[in-house]
Amino acid sequence: MMGRVLSFPGCVHGGKPLGEVLPVITGKNCAARSGGGEFSVKPRALTWPGCTRPRSGIIHVLRREDGPACRSRLWLQQRTIDRRALLSAFSCAPSLHSSSSSCSACSALQASICCPSSLGNLSSSGLASSSSGGNTLRRRSIWSLNDQEGFMKCVSMRPGGSHLHRSKWGTKCRKKDGRGAAPTLSVGGGKSRKWMVDVRHFSTSQPPPPPPPPRRLLPRGGLFPLHASVGLIGDVGGGYVSQCRTKLWGERRVRGGEEEQMMRVVEEERGRRWATSSSLGRRWRVGKRIGKVGGEQGRGGWAMAATAVGGGRSSGGRWNLKAFALSPTAESDPLSSQQLPDGGNNRSSVAADTENIGVLLLNLGGPETLDDVQPFLYNLFADPDIIRLPRLLRFLQKPLAGLISSFRAPKSTEAYRSIGGGSPLRKITIEQAEALREALWSKNVPAQTYVGMRYWHPFTEEAIERIKQDKITRLVVLPLYPQFSISTSGSSLRLLEELFREDEFLVKIKHTVIPSWYQRTGYVESMANLIEEELGKFADPTDVTIFFSAHGVPKAYVLEAGDPYEAEMEECVELITLELGRRGIRNPHVLAYQSRVGPVEWLKPYTDDTIRELGERGVRSLLAVPISFVSEHIETLEEIDMEYRELAIESGIRNWGRVPALGCYPTFIEDLADAVLEALPYVGAMAASNLEARQALVPLGSVEELLATYDTQRREIPPPIPIWEWGWTKSAETWNGRLAMLAVMGLLLMEVSTGRGILHWWGILPLLK
Ligand SMILES: C=CC1=C(C)c2cc3[nH]c(cc4nc(cc5[nH]c(cc1n2)c(C)c5CCC(=O)O)C(CCC(=O)O)=C4C)c(C)c3C=C
Ligand SMILES: [Fe+2]
Numbered sequence: 079m080m081g082r083v084l085s086f087p088g089c090v091h092g093g094k095p096l097g098e099v100l101p102v103i104t105g106k107n108c109a110a111r112s113g114g115g116e117f118s119v120k121p122r123a124l125t126w127p128g129c130t131r132p133r134s135g136i137i138h139v140l141r142r143e144d145g146p147a148c149r150s151r152l153w154l155q156q157r158t159i160d161r162r163a164l165l166s167a168f169s170c171a172p173s174l175h176s177s178s179s180s181c182s183a184c185s186a187l188q189a190s191i192c193c194p195s196s197l198g199n200l201s202s203s204g205l206a207s208s209s210s211g212g213n214t215l216r217r218r219s220i221w222s223l224n225d226q227e228g229f230m231k232c233v234s235m236r237p238g239g240s241h242l243h244r245s246k247w248g249t250k251c252r253k254k255d256g257r258g259a260a261p262t263l264s265v266g267g268g269k270s271r272k273w274m275v276d277v278r279h280f281s282t283s284q285p286p287p288p289p290p291p292p293r294r295l296l297p298r299g300g301l302f303p304l305h306a307s308v309g310l311i312g313d314v315g316g317g318y319v320s321q322c323r324t325k326l327w328g329e330r331r332v333r334g335g336e337e338e339q340m341m342r343v344v345e346e347e348r349g350r351r352w353a354t355s356s357s358l359g360r361r362w363r364v365g366k367r368i369g370k371v372g373g374e375q376g377r378g379g380w381a382m383a384a385t386a387v388g389g390g391r392s393s394g395g396r397w398n399l400k401a402f403a404l405s406p407t408a409e410s411d412p413l414s415s416q417q418l419p420d421g422g423n424n425r426s427s428v429a430a431d432t433e434n435i436g437v438l439l440l441n442l443g444g445p446e447t448l449d450d451v452q453p454f455l456y457n458l459f460a461d462p463d464i465i466r467l468p469r470l471l472r473f474l475q476k477p478l479a480g481l482i483s484s485f486r487a488p489k490s491t492e493a494y495r496s497i498g499g500g501s502p503l504r505k506i507t508i509e510q511a512e513a514l515r516e517a518l519w520s521k522n523v524p525a526q527t528y529v530g531m532r533y534w535h536p537f538t539e540e541a542i543e544r545i546k547q548d549k550i551t552r553l554v555v556l557p558l559y560p561q562f563s564i565s566t567s568g569s570s571l572r573l574l575e576e577l578f579r580e581d582e583f584l585v586k587i588k589h590t591v592i593p594s595w596y597q598r599t600g601y602v603e604s605m606a607n608l609i610e611e612e613l614g615k616f617a618d619p620t621d622v623t624i625f626f627s628a629h630g631v632p633k634a635y636v637l638e639a640g641d642p643y644e645a646e647m648e649e650c651v652e653l654i655t656l657e658l659g660r661r662g663i664r665n666p667h668v669l670a671y672q673s674r675v676g677p678v679e680w681l682k683p684y685t686d687d688t689i690r691e692l693g694e695r696g697v698r699s700l701l702a703v704p705i706s707f708v709s710e711h712i713e714t715l716e717e718i719d720m721e722y723r724e725l726a727i728e729s730g731i732r733n734w735g736r737v738p739a740l741g742c743y744p745t746f747i748e749d750l751a752d753a754v755l756e757a758l759p760y761v762g763a764m765a766a767s768n769l770e771a772r773q774a775l776v777p778l779g780s781v782e783e784l785l786a787t788y789d790t791q792r793r794e795i796p797p798p799i800p801i802w803e804w805g806w807t808k809s810a811e812t813w814n815g816r817l818a819m820l821a822v823m824g825l826l827l828m829e830v831s832t833g834r835g836i837l838h839w840w841g842i843l844p845l846l847k
Contacts, residue, residue, distance in 0.1 A: 433588075435525040436550035437518070437754050438541055439511050440557040440570040443531025444501025444711060450534065451491045455483035457533040463569035466639070471816075474823070481826060486675075490712075497715040504535065506709040506741055507558065510750075513742045517751035525754065526550065532570045539577065546583050552761045553589040554754045555778070558708055560596035561650055563643035565631050567593060568781050575778050588762025590775045592753055593784060594642075596650035600749020604740055605703070606657040612701055612737045613663065622699040622733070623666050623692060624658075626651050627722070628706040629713060630671030630680040640785040644681055650705065668692070669705075672722070673713050677815070686725055693729025700726055701735045708740040 445454040459465055460479035467475055494500055511527040518525045526548055530541030545553065555574065557567035571591060578584040595601060613619040628647050635641035651669045658664070672685035683691075692700065702722065704714045714736070723734050740746045760775050776784050829835030 433551040434549055435523060435758070436545050436548065436553045437511075437514065437525050437527045438545065438553055438555045438574075439507065439514070439527060439529050440538065440555065440567065440574075441503065441507045441529065441531050441559075441709075442566065442711075443534030443537070444503035445494060445534060446500040446504060448491050448494060448499055450500070451494055452483050452487040454534050455486055455490060456480060459483050461532070461569055463565050463572060466634075468816075471820070474820070477827065478823060481823060493712055493716045496720065497712060501534075501712055502715075503709055503711050504529075504531070506739075507531070509742050510558070510709070510747065513747045514750050514754070517747050518754060521751055521755055523751075523755055523758065525554075530570070530574075532566075532573065538570060538573055542574075542577055542581075542584065545587070546581075550587060552758065553587050554757045554761060555589060555591040556595075556750065556754065557591075557593070559706065560594060560601060560708065561628075561643055561646035561706060562594040562641075562784070563631055564635055564639055564641045564781075564785070565643075568641075568785075571778065571781050575781065578778050589778060590757050590761045591778060591780075592757055592774065593776050594646055595750075595753050596646055597653060598749055598753060600745055600752060601740075602650075602653045602657050604743050604746040604749065605654050605705075605737075606661065606663075607745065608737045608740070608743065609654070609658060609701070609703060610661060610663060612735050613665070615735060616699055616701070616733055618699070619663075620665065622701050622735070623668065623697045624655075624703060625688070625692070625700050626654075626667060626669040626703045626705045627672050627685045627718060628669065628681075628704075629673050630684070632676075633679045633681055636681065642785070647706065654705075672717060685722060689722060689726050689731070690729050693726065693731050696730075698731060699733035699735075700731050701737065703737045704739055708746070710739045710741065714739055 443454070445451045456479050458479075459482045460476050462472065462475055465475065465478060465482075467478075507529050511529050515525065515527040518527075528541040528544055529536055530538035532538060555571070557570055559566045562568065571593070578587075578589075609624060613622055613624075616622050631641060631643055636644045648669065651667070655667055668683075668688055670683045670685040670688035671681040674680045674684060689700070702718050704718060707713070718736055723736075726734050757775055825835065
């Protein structure tokens with residue numbers, strides 16, 4: 079029967095057949111048979127009877143009736159990103175099924191979807207149960223309702239009962255109701271941004287199991303995806319074996335015959351549970367030593383080509399390999415897509431199914447009150463990635479931080495006072511984390527998000543504690559800086575590296591880091607949107623110079639330490655202007671660096687100089703675009719909005735505008751969620767030794783490696799300041815400066831401790847107290 083009415087035989091709808099509001103569309107997908115056969119309904123609008131929140135969308139229903147006992151299985155295939163739209167639609171559905179107890183399929187549907195309160199809670203994830211109307215819904219099951227991208231799940235429930243269970247695509251729901259097969263509600267879906275519910279005909283025959291992953295042989299050189307033969311299990315997770323190409327071992331390519339040797343070792347040990355190696359290039363152990371598989375560097379042998387991906391961790395030049403499991407698992411192949419129903423677009427579902435996913439957002443942090451300013455500054459200057467002292471002088475880091483923070487505090491306090499008495503960073507970052515979490519859930523990634531600040535609350539350590547409490551097993555580390563700098567993402571990652579190294583639990587977390595993401599289309603387009611919007615506010619938008627203002631870093635970071643910051647910044651600006659160009663916006667633009675601190679040279683041109691210059695050149699309209707940071711903060715609200723604006727007006731600029739920071743701009747958050755989604759299959763799957771220049775993903779323990787990749791000549795990274803050079807060189811200049819600083823510090827320390835000295839004579843020091 080090709081019906082206009084969605085009435086399941088044996089199922090009572092309380093006199094409100096679906097078809098009244100869900101007109102049947104017949105078409106190629108709508109095979110229908112009468113009397114226990116199949117029929118389909120494809121409504122145009124999702125307006126359920128009794129639904130106060132009609133949603134537009136498409137429902138596609140195909141169902142099969144197995145007989146009067148109504149043992150039907152109902153599959154819902156969700157193709158949605160907009161989880162909430164779907165849920166609210168579902169939450170309207172129960173009225174449809176209010177008296178459908180005689181239909182197991184409807185009961186299942188009802189049981190699973192008629193708990194708006196539970197569904198409404200979905201975003202506050204977790205595995206806890208919530209109940210409504212006597213039906214207990216495990217949220218874990220519920221998110222499988224939203225499970226997306228072809229990774230089907232079943233949620234079943236006995237009519238009137240309280241049990242739900244899930245199973246994966248193609249697997250049968252094994253739970254039986256009193257009459258045989260369980261009523262089953264399954265949800266999967268595709269990538270459509272429109273949401274669509276697809277209630278499918280369910281075939282009782284089980285689809286064939288996915289083909290075993292093809293065994294891959296080691297390619298010569300480069301990475302060896304070896305999941306098929308060697309999977310990392312337990313605390314290390316999926317990964318592959320790679321040739322060691324760390325600084326420690328130098329450039330080594332696998333030579334003929336080596337891969338076979340490698341495979342032999344792997345094959346021999348197959349079946350034994352663990353293989354570990356205490357140091358690279360030495361031995362593998364599988365409970366006991368299994369013999370040497372690699373030679374020492376420089377001996378002509380092959381330098382132990384296997385390193386546990388994701389488990390490899392650099393500690394002072396040594397590699398502590400983690401466990402290898404010598405048994406293949408589908409899930410241990412994070413790069414493989416053939417096993418997934420949609421060919422790999424839904425890889426995140428694999429992870430989501432069994433793991434607790436966390437996303438750690440790293441940020442700088444800011445003082446929340448004026449009293450916080452000095453201790454915040456102390457934390458900042460005590461960071462060896464902010465004030466880079468030579469190793470020998472590291473012991474001075476903290477006293478120096480105390481001193482500089484005390485000197486700077488009055489100026490900074492005034493700045494924070496002028497923007498309302500504290501930094502908005504914490505509030506904004508938490509909002510971003512929340513928005514990201516929602517975006518991830520709507521993409522069916524039930525992830526928790528955490529905020530870890532480098533210099534103020536909530537500190538990274540606090541976030542890590544929460545991650546441990548929540549027993550996160552897969553972690554994506556996402557610094558909230560679009561471009562990588564040693565002083566920002568690098569510093570936070572180094573801290574994380576330390577925390578991870580020291581902690582037994584953390585070592586086991588599979589993770590990946592997204593070191594920078596300025597090149598992502600979503601980010602670039604979001605920035606272009608904001609710029610376009612602000613340009614539109616000028617009387618003559620074509621006459622405006624777009625002024626990209628980035629937070630600066632000392633020049634030495636780039637020149638001596640290999641900081642990619644400047645290069646990434648330039649590329650970022652180029653990408654945004656290209657995007658603007660595509661939209662027909664071809665205004666002149668400049669990039670300059672702001673917020674210089676201290677006497678050393680920072681990246682140029684400086685923002686203030688450039689504003690003056692533009693004024694002199696006759697520029698009359700300027701649109702400032704803060705480019706290095708995605709939240710409003712002191713440097714946008716005070717430095718740009720007040721100081722630079724004033725300077726611009728003084729310099730003859732008449733029309734001034736400023737692009738707001740991205741904050742929770744929807745397409746930006748959406749893109750961050752996509753970045754996480756794309757990173758998930760690689761969680762635990764990278765080794766620092768695999769880094770290639772401009773890797774999109776890296777593991778922890780790789781900051782130095784990452785920097786090395788930006789050095790095209792692959793030189794050793796020099797110490798922040800060369801140890802010694804004769805003559806009037808840059809290095810000598812730096813050293814002179816530092817020695818002078820040391821002398822001043824020594825004098826100051828003496829003065830502070832004795833209460834006597836030049837500053838006391840001038841009456842300065844008691845004032846500072
Ligand atoms: C990408 C962004 C940033 C880079 C690069 C960066 C480098 C950097 N910063 C300082 C010194 C200070 N930064 C301060 C505040 C501050 N810095 C950033 C971002 C970057 N810093 C932000 C977002 C903030 C503000 C947080 C807030 O409270 O809103 C401060 C304190 C404020 C002030 O006194 O100006 C200092 C000091 C150095 C030395 C440095 C590179 C080495
Ligand atoms: Fe800064």
